[in-house]
Amino acid sequence: MIMIRAIIRPEKSDEVLAALMYAGFPAVTKMDVYGRGKQRGMKVGEVIYDELPKELIFTVVREADKDLVIETIMKTARTGTKGAFGDGKIFVSQVEEVYTVSSGIREGEEMSAIALSAT
Amino acid sequence: MSVVSTCRGSDAVKEILAVIRMNKINATKRALADAGISSITARKVMGRGKGKVDYLLLQGAQAGHEEAICQLGPGPKLIPKRMLTIVVPDHVVPKAVRTIIDLNRTGSPGDGKIFVLPVLDTIRVRTGETGDQAIDEMAL
Numbered sequence: 001m002i003m004i005r006a007i008i009r010p011e012k013s014d015e016v017l018a019a020l021m022y023a024g025f026p027a028v029t030k031m032d033v034y035g036r037g038k039q040r041g042m043k044v045g046e047v048i049y050d051e052l053p054k055e056l057i058f059t060v061v062r063e064a065d066k067d068l069v070i071e072t073i074m075k076t077a078r079t080g081t082k083g084a085f086g087d088g089k090i091f092v093s094q095v096e097e098v099y100t101v102s103s104g105i106r107e108g109e110e111m112s113a114i115a116l117s118a119t
Numbered sequence: 120m121s122v123v124s125t126c127r128g129s130d131a132v133k134e135i136l137a138v139i140r141m142n143k144i145n146a147t148k149r150a151l152a153d154a155g156i157s158s159i160t161a162r163k164v165m166g167r168g169k170g171k172v173d174y175l176l177l178q179g180a181q182a183g184h185e186e187a188i189c190q191l192g193p194g195p196k197l198i199p200k201r202m203l204t205i206v207v208p209d210h211v212v213p214k215a216v217r218t219i220i221d222l223n224r225t226g227s228p229g230d231g232k233i234f235v236l237p238v239l240d241t242i243r244v245r246t247g248e249t250g251d252q253a254i255d256e257m258a259l
Contacts, residue, residue: 003234017197022188024177027232029166030136030197056138086126093236099216101139101223101230 001107002066003093005058008034008077008088013055019076020059025069030057039085054088060095132238132254134211136164137203139223139231144201145256147222155259156211156219160204165197169230206238207256215259 013030020028034051041050057068061069070090078087098107124243142162151159169250205216216233223230243253251257 001234003236021177022180024181026177027166027168029202030166030202031162031202032165048153060232067242094134095234095236097216097233097235099220099233101137101220102226104220104224105197 001060001098003058003095004066004069004073004090004095005056005093006073006077006088007035007054008073008089009079009086010053010055010108011072012077012079016073016098017073018059018075020069022053023068024071025061025065025072028057028059033058035088044102050093052086060098064101066092105109131209132206132241133209134238135203135205135207135212135215135219136234136236137205137219137231138164138200138233139203140229141199141220142173143223144252145222147219148204150222151205151215153174154214154255156205156207156215156218158205158255161200162204164200166231167197194242198229198252206218206241206254208251208254211256211259 006016010032017030020026021063033054033056035054036050036052037073042052043049056075059069070092073090099105100107141163148159148161151157176187203219205215212235216235219233240249241253242249
């Protein structure tokens, strides 16, 4: 399983969550974060804001779905036609084990495949 | 002396990310402390699971059918949850996972998920110790 963490604009988060839902990835977690990027924050007049509010959304998906999720987030979180500074970053990391608390079982790649096709 | 070194521990270190119910946090903290795992980080997050979603609708929306997309709506509201971050050595992972599951399991959807991720290195800020020495739970 793969964990995808995306730091996006707060105003884009509803749109991204809806897009993920339509793409078939309902399970996500989001949290408010503050940060800056390689532009060292934002300069407004004399003041430099280097703790810009962002939202971190993270989801854990099967390896095969990785590209689709990244593409979905990328498409919806981008502003303008070419994108702009501050649109965010996506980080991908490996998850070794996944457990569902309500059933207490460890989930594997094949388990979620069954859960998807069962209904 | 270089403070940052590559992972040199004999035992790999794992990060456990657990998303659990808001009202279970105190009991979980206590149980983990009783199990010898005292260092945890907790924060409030918002989330949704696959819970009440009809997979036929999802598949329809995925295939691009307008009706399915309309029925799906903007999706269920996000639910407040607590996320725990625990960094423990490999051999403590089963114990930690079992402790969290035993305590948080009510059997209904929304109990949460636990993810186990690899950690490359650990550094204690106070002393600059790296690897095994920076993990308190090593002796468990």
